[in-house]
Amino acid sequence: MAKAPPPLRSRDRDATARSILAAAKEVLAEEGFGNFGVNSIARRAGCDKQLIYRYYGGLDGLAEAIGADLAAELAEELKPLSTPAQTTYGALMKHLALSLLDLLRRNRLMQQINAWEAAAPSPLVTKLIAARAKRMGQWMFEIRGALKPPAGIDAPAVNAIVIAAVQQLVVSASANGEFSGLPLRTDADWRRLKDAVSALVEGIYGA
Amino acid sequence: MAKAPPPLRSRDRDATARSILAAAKEVLAEEGFGNFGVNSIARRAGCDKQLIYRYYGGLDGLAEAIGADLAAELAEELKPLSTPAQTTYGALMKHLALSLLDLLRRNRLMQQINAWEAAAPSPLVTKLIAARAKRMGQWMFEIRGALKPPAGIDAPAVNAIVIAAVQQLVVSASANGEFSGLPLRTDADWRRLKDAVSALVEGIYGA
């Protein structure tokens, strides 16, 4: 009997490879690393998992591809944020913290990477971390320019604290809609948080 | 022929139940929620997984038991931190942030709960979160007493930021030994971070 034509697929290697990459990013962004596996990705991409091994050499290679993709995407998002000259170091850090908050809030993929970096530091997530850290560091170096922090202040430590807070708050909000009793759902909630961040940064670096 | 005596086990229900609970806490603290399952726990406890179902009604019940256990433990650790009267609201918050940092740094179980709360908000971890939040809120209420924050400052938001930073930094340090390029391994590293936290809190609430 005439077998129904099973291979309805497009038979275009590049296209399928792209769709696999897209599916992988979706799975990661929506479900996190917990469900990040060949079966899940192949299901979403609508193709056989074998192709993941053929075109990416397995999950590791796929993660690397995601890393490269993420770095490019990140560079694109960071570019418009590099306003040429902030007048003071404090103003710069404030701008940086608030920009990072907005960027992170929009990017669920990066949220998941941050979340899982702490929870399950597998070699898989480490690859992604490296890709992100490289771009971020480069950006911060560029944007800082020649500005120096005020004397007597441990700027690296202070900045790490601010960035840590931003990350934790965005990720927590995304997962639970609040942090430690502080609601983080509406735009007004975020406005309020941003004001507090601004106040903190100005409090230590000067207004 | 004479079967070797298989049941070398102690045949003491309470003792076995306790050993299961202990094993569960160990698995959670050392490996996180990723490996938190009946097989893994039973292996570590050295008993059959069936007993987990019999004595705790499955993983959910076991998680609840861990929650209760954690709440008690937490109350015990929090008690000596309740120094009766801080002179100013700023000094109080500083004390609170630094105490929380030390406590969290010592308690791997709580680190894992924080980490997985963001990564995989399963009903399992939600139970644990609730147990922790209840105790923490109660403690903060007690320790605050009648002190009021300075006018013009959104204290809840600021405090959430500080606590968020502490959590993220401790958890990241535990997983990677650093955060955003800031090393967090030696006591000197932590001393440095604490100084920065102090400076930030004093910067906004006044010294």
Added chain:
DNA sequence: GACACTTATCACCATGCGGTGACATTGCAA
């Protein structure tokens, strides 16, 4: 038209998981 090559799919394996029913052993009580 016949051939080789690429693309895609399927069937299968071993492993580990959560979960359950049946069975052996012990100790207490009538």
Added chain:
DNA sequence: TTGCAATGTCACCGCATGGTGATAAGTGTC
């Protein structure tokens, strides 16, 4: 002693996973 409940162990099921070899369906070339 006999019976029974409590404690502990084992064998098994269904399912999902990561991974691999064989096979079918299209596509370009001579």
